[in-house]
Amino acid sequence: MKLAISRLNKIAEFGKPNTTQIRTIEGSKTEFNVVKTLHCAIYQRTLAQQYQLIGTELANTIVIAVRSQAKVDDALQVRFKGDTQTYRIVNISRDESHNYPRYDLITLSKITKTG
Numbered sequence: 001m002k003l004a005i006s007r008l009n010k011i012a013e014f015g016k017p018n019t020t021q022i023r024t025i026e027g028s029k030t031e032f033n034v035v036k037t038l039h040c041a042i043y044q045r046t047l048a049q050q051y052q053l054i055g056t057e058l059a060n061t062i063v064i065a066v067r068s069q070a071k072v073d074d075a076l077q078v079r080f081k082g083d084t085q086t087y088r089i090v091n092i093s094r095d096e097s098h099n100y101p102r103y104d105l106i107t108l109s110k111i112t113k114t115g
Contacts, residue, residue, distance in 0.1 A: 001065075001095060001097075001102075001103050001105075003041060003065055003103050007041040007065075008039040008040060008041050008065075008067075009039075009041065010039070010040050010041065010042065010064075010080055010081075011037060011038070011039055011040070011080065011081035012037070012038050012039075012040040012064060012066065012078050012079075012080060012081075013032070013034045013036075013037050013078065013079050013080070013081055014034070014035055014036040014037070014038065014072055014076045014077070014078055015032050015033045015034040015035045015036070015076060015077060015079075016032075016033055016035065016075075016076060016077060017030050017031070017032055017033070017077065017086070018030070018031050018032075018033045019031075032077075032079060032086065035076060036069070036071060036072065036076075037081075038066045038067065038069065038072075039066070039067075040064040040065060040066045040106075041064065041065045042062065042063075042064060043063040043064060043065045043105055060109070060110070061090055061107050061108060061109045062087075062107075062108050063105050063106065063107050063108070064078075064105070064106050064108060065103045065104070065105055065106075066103065066104055066106060067101055067102070067103060067104075068094065068095055068101070068102035068103060068104050069104065072089075072092065072104070072106070073089075073092070074089040074090075074091075074092060075089075076089060077089070077111070078106070078108055085110065085111075086111045087108035087109060087110055087111060088108070088109050088111055089106055089107070089108060090107040090108065090109045091106070091107040092104055092105075092106050092107075093105040093106075093107075
């Protein structure tokens with residue numbers, strides 16, 4: 001996959017939430033512990049691809065492209081630097097070509113808080 005380096009204009013923080021008990025009325029505080037930080041690009045789907053996803057669990061997802069990383073797995077969550085919204089990793093499409101540079105496509109779904 002060819003991708004201009006200038007499109008990697010966002011910073012994605014990969015990590016896990018950590019809940020700690022505090023001595024206030026709320027009782028606990030959740031912090032996002034960053035494990036890895038990568039530059040990423042928002043990958044635009046074609047109109048045909050968007051129509052194919054209507055009615056599926058992937059309908060309200062976004063796709064980002066990052067340089068191929070072996071240490072990124074679907075157990076991690078993602079947030080963009082400067083944003084508090086977190087996303088869960090739905091799918092990682094690894095680039096298996098022998099070209100350099102290689103880019104992985106990561107499908108993200110927004111995590112909504114209930115309660």
